[in-house]
Amino acid sequence: MDASVIVAGAGPTGLMLAGELRLAGVDVIVLDRLAERTGESRGLGFTTRTMEVFDQRGLLHRLGDMGTSNAGHFGGLPVDFGVLDSVHQAAKTVPQSDTETMLEGWARELGADIRRGHELVTLHDHGDHVEAEVRGPEDEKIRLTAPYLVGCDGGRSTVRKAVGFDFPGTAATMEMYLADIKGVDLKPRLIGETHPGGMVMSGPLGDRGVTRIIVCERGTPPRRRTEPPSYAEVAAAWQRITGIDISHAEHEWVSAFGDATRLVTEYRRGRVLLAGDAAHIHLPAGGQGMNTGIQDAVNLGWKLAAVLRGTASESLLDSYHSERHAVGERLMMNTKAQGLLFLSGAEVQPLRDVLAELIRYEEVSRHLAGMVSGLEIRYDVGPGSHPLLGLRMPHLxxxxxxxxxxxxxxxxxxxxxxxxxxxxxxxxxxxxxxxxxxxxxxxxxxxxxxxxxxxxxxxxxxxxxxxxxxxxxxxxxxxxxxxxxxxxxxxxxxx
The missing domain is CATH 3.40.30.120 (Glutaredoxin)
Structure with a gap:
């Protein structure tokens, strides 16, 4: 065997998993088709639970000063996350590129073998090990074997397709734009600010003079793009919705995304497992995608290590599916609900008004905040009546x-x-x-x-x-x- 575990994908999920495996003494190879990180930051900041997860591994200090806040939303409706029982607030402005830099440094320090410019082409589960065919630099053909392989390779996962995981759900019905821009003075606009032509959002990213914008123009059909949209497309849509010309701004990067919602029926098939966007895709709402993937990795890493060390039976891996698939189902439900609230037109305003009234009750705010933050997650860990059983351990x-x-x-x-x-x-x-x-x-x-x-x-x-x-x-x-x-x-x- 070339390693105990092969991880496909060096995004936040794959890097977190690599670090968790190395903490437990398990050797791991991480493959990523890109020769270097893109610097793009689709994910932005951390939920309260991910802040706790990083803290319980001693990683928070590596990210430096972070802007944190108890201000949150559900479907664009303000929710006070201060009702949650945690020593941490959510971080709002940490770019995904910074998260990946931190996690890669941690994983490498622990001894993870991270191979950039190595693309997984296909794989075969032989029952007692997995064989991966990899395209290396200069189209070099490489064959790697390991007892287990984990696909952390995103929404278009090669691993998921090669093994034939079922990925049911709903296709995208619209296209949205995301861009980080400089040189333009835009007032902050909360997610959910609706106009007759669609929805827009804007907000500063720290103190770098960069503003993130999201644009959703109603009636824009989804397109299967092979390249990112041009900034001119984004600026034109912004002007049609708001009447404001931002075409003169300098853009750091531009991306398009949709509202497709899909969840695999199983997180494990034989010796191949999935985590992060490879297992679940959904509308970005409340910054849950990257955070859920990181938490997938933390749930899986110690279990996989225990099986490989021989201290636990392979059946322990079944709990990875049963625990995280249930989390995925809740994720699909709440992001679809939020999408209806902030992407629909005036016909949904009565529903927004009713929900806004309900959110004023602390119990409702706590429920919604717990759902989006990840603090509500309770696993079935066996019999017992203690109120914290199955929940995350509070800071003590x-x-x-x-x-x-x-x-x-x-x-x-x-x-x-x-x-x-x-x-x-x-x-x-x-x-x-x-x-x-x-x-x-x-x-x-x-x-x-x-x-x-x-x-x-x-x-x-x-x-x-x-x-x-x-x-x-x-x-x-x-x-x-x-x-x-x-x-x-x-x-x-x-x-």
Missing amino acids: ELVGERRKTSSTELLHAGRGLLLDLEDNAVLRERAVGWLDRVDLVTAVPHGVPAGSPLSRTSAFLVRPDGHVAWAAPGSHHALPMALERWFGPSRIQQS
């Missing part, structure tokens, strides 16, 4: 035997975490057989608000992706079952 400040730490910092290594908050010898004894895969930490919580679920908890078992797999008060007899389900058999049993 801790005082340990030697120093202060936090539940977030303790996840930097990408391992499982058993957090003993009451110095419980019985709990520690039950976990002995898994301490080669799970870090056992005894600490005292600090600064927990009264009435919080955290204040009534004596122990947590946290998966490497940050989700709670078991919590006490609860049966200590259930702890070994949870440990075995997510981390494989006890080494004591194995010996």
Whole structure:
């Protein structure tokens, strides 16, 4: 085998997966057909959950100062994301190019083999390994083999097509433009600002003097383009809708996209898996696409590593599909709903007005914000009644035997975490057989608000992706079952 895992695609999803695999000691080759990054930034910023994910791997500081805000929207209707229970706000202005630069640097530092200018042409799943045919620099033909291959190669995924994954959904009904421009003074326009001719959005990207614009002109049929649209097309559409001439602006890059919505029926077929846009495409709404792909990678990486190391059975990979396909379904639902709200005409205004009234209720705002931010995701991790079971572990400040730490910092290594908050010898004894895969930490919580679920908890078992797999008060007899389900058999049993 040339590697344990081949990853097709060096975008945010593929690079995040490469880093996760290397954290777990798994060798990985990442292939990307482009000789260098484009510098384009379709994705912009991070949802609250992705901020937490980067923090639990110690990556946030690599991105420098970020503009964050609790201001959000659902379908163009303002929503206060401050109602969410997180130490982080969403980041609004981090270009995808900066995200890719950061993730590639991290993955390379960990030892990932990233091969740019290498295009996956086709692949074959032989049952016990996958064989990839690759076109290298100067059309060199290369054959690579690995036990597993993951397609992170975008909405037009070669991996998805080669293996024959079903990709049902709805085709695009319209075309929209996106451009980053300089040298023009445009007032900020929130997503959802509608005009008789269509919808426009504009906003500054940090302090670089660059403005991002999105243009959706009603009645514009989708086109299957092989090249990006010209800036002249974008400027002409902007002027038809707003009456403002921006044709003199300097453009950094231009792109077209549609409102197609598709989700694969399975995230895994044999030894081939999909993540990110290769598994799901949808209307950009709330910046969820890139963020969902990054979270796909964090869900998959530790599971794939455990199977490859032999500490868990291959059935653990089935939970990748069951957990992330359900997330994909919610993603399809909410982006289609948002598209109806901000891309439709005056006929939808009564619906917008009713929803705007409902959003004034904190419970409604919390529900919509949780959906878009990723904080509502709850996995089926087994029996139990603890309110945090299956949800992501909130940030918890801790005082340990030697120093202060936090539940977030303790996840930097990408391992499982058993957090003993009451110095419980019985709990520690039950976990002995898994301490080669799970870090056992005894600490005292600090600064927990009264009435919080955290204040009534004596122990947590946290998966490497940050989700709670078991919590006490609860049966200590259930702890070994949870440990075995997510981390494989006890080494004591194995010996």
